[in-house]
Amino acid sequence: MGHTFKFGLFGIIERGNNTCWKNRNISMSWTRPFLVQCPVQFPFSLWNKTRVLLTHHYCYLRHSPLSNSMAEEGVISLQEWQGWGTTSPFPTMVAQIVEDLKVLEEDLDAHMSFGGNGGKLLGDFRIQEDKRHRATYQALGDSEKKLQFYSARQIACRILGSRGYLCQKCWLPMEDCMCSKVTSCALYPGMRFWLYMHPKDFLRQNNTGKILWQVFGVDAATLCIFGIPEHEEIMWNSFKMAGKSNVWCLYPNKSAVLKSVQNAFGQEAVASEIASSKLKVDTIQHFILIDGTWSNSAAMFRRLQDKAKSIWGDEDLACISLNPGASSMHRLRPQPSWDRTCTAAAAAGLLSELQLIPQFSSIGLDKQEEAVEHALTVLLDALTKRRLRMGRSITRKMRHTNIR
Numbered sequence: 477m478g479h480t481f482k483f484g485l486f487g488i489i490e491r492g493n494n495t496c497w498k499n500r501n502i503s504m505s506w507t508r509p510f511l512v513q514c515p516v517q518f519p520f521s522l523w524n525k526t527r528v529l530l531t532h533h534y535c536y537l538r539h540s541p542l543s544n545s546m547a548e549e550g551v552i553s554l555q556e557w558q559g560w561g562t563t564s565p566f567p568t569m570v571a572q573i574v575e576d577l578k579v580l581e582e583d584l585d586a587h588m589s590f591g592g593n594g595g596k597l598l599g600d601f602r603i604q605e606d607k608r609h610r611a612t613y614q615a616l617g618d619s620e621k622k623l624q625f626y627s628a629r630q631i632a633c634r635i636l637g638s639r640g641y642l643c644q645k646c647w648l649p650m651e652d653c654m655c656s657k658v659t660s661c662a663l664y665p666g667m668r669f670w671l672y673m674h675p676k677d678f679l680r681q682n683n684t685g686k687i688l689w690q691v692f693g694v695d696a697a698t699l700c701i702f703g704i705p706e707h708e709e710i711m712w713n714s715f716k717m718a719g720k721s722n723v724w725c726l727y728p729n730k731s732a733v734l735k736s737v738q739n740a741f742g743q744e745a746v747a748s749e750i751a752s753s754k755l756k757v758d759t760i761q762h763f764i765l766i767d768g769t770w771s772n773s774a775a776m777f778r779r780l781q782d783k784a785k786s787i788w789g790d791e792d793l794a795c796i797s798l799n800p801g802a803s804s805m806h807r808l809r810p811q812p813s814w815d816r817t818c819t820a821a822a823a824a825g826l827l828s829e830l831q832l833i834p835q836f837s838s839i840g841l842d843k844q845e846e847a848v849e850h851a852l853t854v855l856l857d858a859l860t861k862r863r864l865r866m867g868r869s870i871t872r873k874m875r876h877t878n879i880r
């Protein structure tokens with residue numbers, strides 16, 4: 477699996493013998509916050525930029541069904557909402573923003589259209605909507621409301637801009653859907669992942685957090701979008717029931733108590749009374765994966781810790797750091813830090829390290845790790861194919877429009 481990816485990737489880089497790709501300053505980091513020790517730029521970030529380049533160039537104009545005269549089509553149903561990878565109720569504020577967009581369409585007698593990936597509004601409608609949403613944002617009293625509005629608007633636009641274009645399960649354009657190649661697998665019932673996702677990562681093609689619920693299902697790997705109260709409430713209710721000692725954050729925070737997987741679940745810890753119940757089916761261990769860019773993840777982490785303090789008092793949530801050398805992907809691949817800087821691979825790394833602890837070696841965590849790695853390879857292959865297919869049409873003109 478590793479080889480497929482490696483050659484795919486190097487294939488792209490070798491194609492870069494034109495000035496467009498080879499000389500590009502790779503400054504746009506795609507890294508995730510799971511490893512601070514190796515801030516190595518990974519060439520995968522090329523994909524991000526080129527995707528932006530390509531989508532902007534070809535300008536996938538997608539008219540929202542809101543543009544149709546049938547107003548009802550503008551409403552996002554509960555079924556549509558949940559189809560994107562969640563079991564939560566449809567967020568009230570997202571519904572409100574969709575409604576407001578619909579009203580704005582009528583007011584302006586202009587059609588709403590979206591371009592690129594991620595639900596960016598286009599044209600005159602965008603200018604008008606921009607004025608309105610900025611005014612709404614400014615008028616909001618406190619920072620909590622501002623965050624909720626910001627997140628809800630992102631989600632509303634991303635859904636409206638992606639419907640009919642992205643596959644709801646894999647978040648890839650339908651012609652690149654990878655779903656048939658992903659093999660699902662049951663996660664060990666004593667574990668649960670929470671994808672604490674920044675709204676800007678929602679419906680991103682190259683997001684890897686989505687892989688986890690594709691493989692393990694939404695009850696074992698659950699999406700929680702930062703600033704969406706309906707999501708955060710579900711997550712925190714689960715944490716409250718589980719108790720603080722069973723909640724872990726995969727985030728290498730220097731000021732927090734950092735534990736290695738061995739420390740948290742290995743022999744030392746198992747000797748203590750509290751940890752003796754760790755990783756048993758009847759006590760679910762909750763692992764939070766912060767699914768945002770490095771710059772966004774600091775605020776996300778702070779929000780988690782503030783909430784934890786408000787529930788449990790002063791002590792921080794326990795943070796787990798992964799061992800850079802433990803993952804099988806790391807052994808297979810020459811790339812220095814890729815395997816720990818994307819969200820799905822961090823989950824795979826955790827499974828891999830738990831597998832190494834003798835008392836957990838027989839519960840099939842290695843199979844679950846393999847399932848994640850396989851899905852990750854499938855995603856990378858799909859993105860590579862897409863990019864190469866579109867890359868054929870790159871013209872000289874667009875090479876100069878790639879800076880974001």
Ligand SMILES: [Zn+2]
Binds near residue numbers: 643644645646647653
């Ligand atoms: Zn799909």
